[in-house]
Amino acid sequence: MPAITFPALGLWMGIASLIFGVIVMIFPKILNYLVGIYLIIIGIMAIIAYLG
Secondary structure (H helix, E strand, C coil): CCCCCCCCHHHHHHHHHHHHHHHHHHCHHHHHHHHHHHHHHHHHHHHHHHHC
């Protein structure tokens, strides 16, 4: 399985983590949805990288 080679992937994941962290600090009950969305996005990106 090839590695994910998107150059800005680390940058975007860092930005997403910061934004999600702030949102969770403000609205703690939304954590489950944010984790689910994050996992779905990572899964889709991994599948695209594998097939591409």
